[in-house]
Amino acid sequence: MIAVEMISEQLEELRRAALAAFASSLSMEELEEVRVQALGRKGTLAQISKDFGKLAPGERAAVGKLLNSVKQDLESEYETKKHRFAESELAARLAGEWIDVTLPSSGVRPGSLHPVTQLQNEIEDLFTSLGFAVLYGPEVETEEHNFDALNIPPAHPARDMQDTFWLSDGHLLRTHTSPVQVRGMRLLGPPLRLIAPGRAFRNEEVDASHEHTFYQLEGMMVDRDVSVANLIYFMKTLLSGIFHREVTVRLRPGYFPFVEPGFELDIRCVICDGAGCPVCKQSGWVELLPCGLVHPNVLRLSGIDPEQWGGFAFGLGLTRLAMMRYGIDDIRHLQGGDLRFLNQF
């Protein structure tokens, strides 16, 4: 027989010791340790409870009451303390992660479009309003699209290794945007109006006016009875759109295998109005873009009958035009990636 006094004493001792241990725990971990020791499945209370069954039946009621009250005391003390720890942990986190939303920010710095992109967007808008489609051909091209289909004979100097970046598999980096003429004719069929802005690549020595990578904007129109008058009309519309004023143009003969006749189009200098200045080298005229009527062979090679259809094409040097419009004196600035330069636009 176990004495009531003994078991009661053990319970009171447990209550006293565990409450003291809870009180002196400094962390959630310590608190948890005390809980396991006192209230866990193999803890002190569980040990004492084993002796409960050895009591005489008449003695069980009083001891059972005490047992429950010890258990409740310990559990509620544990919960209270645990809650306090959780609260102070949260408070510590809030204090640590505090930010002052009233501090001045480091400033909003909006990006801006590259000058060539700005010009390209303007010209795309202008031509789409005139019924032209915008096509973007691949930068890696076949010899057929870049040369053969444009009536560029195999011995033409443009095919020289000096000018063309050849890839090891026989493809090349397009040397102009004109291969998109070929793709456009084959894709759309006549009649058609398209422009094709994009990058072109040439194996050039880089200096202030030459880059291996530059932007062009190709244009092409194929229809019945297209003449040089149509070409001039569209070029004047384009140029007054870019320079925001009426411009005077003139055509000089120029040779490109894919146009016949071919021209160099000059504009009356927009800086001095033709009087002569450093920009036009005192000539009053600035050379701006090559163009011409589409060569019958070029039409034929893309499945268009030159007896039925005619066309014009032009190749605007977007990079050069951007340099003229913004007064940029060195082509290397445009692809240099220097933010001090780019932030000006």
Ligand code: PHE
């Ligand atoms: N593709 C030519 C070049 O890059 C330019 C051009 C385009 C000329 C269209 C005439 C017609 O030099």
